[in-house]
Amino acid sequence: MTSLSAGHRKPCPTEYVLPALxxxxxxxxxxxxxxxxxxxxxxxxxxxxxxxxxxxATNSLLDTFGQTGPETLQRAVSSEPKTLSWNPPLTREDGSxxxxxxxxxxxxxxxxxxxxxxxxxxxxxxxxxxxTLGDFSAGAYxxxxxxxxxxxxxxxxxDPVTADLI
Numbered sequence: 737m738t739s740l741s742a743g744h745r746k747p748c749p750t751e752y753v754l755p756a757l758x759x760x761x762x763x764x765x766x767x768x769x770x771x772x773x774x775x776x777x778x779x780x781x782x783x784x785x786x787x788x789x790x791x792x793a794t795n796s797l798l799d800t801f802g803q804t805g806p807e808t809l810q811r812a813v814s815s816e817p818k819t820l821s822w823n824p825p826l827t828r829e830d831g832s833x834x835x836x837x838x839x840x841x842x843x844x845x846x847x848x849x850x851x852x853x854x855x856x857x858x859x860x861x862x863x864x865x866x867x868t869l870g871d872f873s874a875g876a877y878x879x880x881x882x883x884x885x886x887x888x889x890x891x892x893x894x895d896p897v898t899a900d901l902i
Contacts, residue, residue: 817870818899820844822881824865829891836862838885845880845893846872854880869901876900 822842828834839862845854857867869877877900880893 817868818901819866819868820879820881820897820899821866822894824862825883825891828885834883834885840884840886840888843882843884843890845882847878849876849878849898869899872901874901 824836824839824842825834840860841862842859842864844857844859844867846857847854859867876898878896878898880896882893883891
């Protein structure tokens with residue numbers, strides 16, 4: 737025999753039945769109202785409602801990415817390829833001066849954000865300070881750059897930047 741502690745009682749099955757019945761009835765009536773409304777909606781109204789929902793979802797997604805409206809999305813899709821650009825450093829990591837004549841080039845490290853390892857694009861011309869990302873396939877990328885001096889010493893990677901290529 738199971739004993740119950742003071743202040744607790746075993747619930748009666750009807751205590752569950754009545755709330756469940758009320759909840760079921762509310763759900764049933766709510767469904768009937770929806771069906772009644774749907775029967776009065778014309779095809780053009782339904783189409784307009786669907787378009788409004790799509791616009792709301794699109795605007796919400798654009799807000800998430802820091803963009804402002806459908807025209808921004810259109811510009812992003814039809815715009816020219818994105819370009820990665822940088823400024824050559826004027827100092828070494830230890831704070832000593834780094835003149836332009838001491839820079840041999842740069843290395844661009846890139847990866848898809850879900851990957852662990854980076855690939856490298858060597859830039860062997862110190863006057864080049866941009867790289868067009870037009871040949872990259874669609875995806876969410878992360879880029880970092882290093883500077884290589886004439887002695888082959890490579891700096892630490894820059895802070896990564898991200899780019900979503902469509």
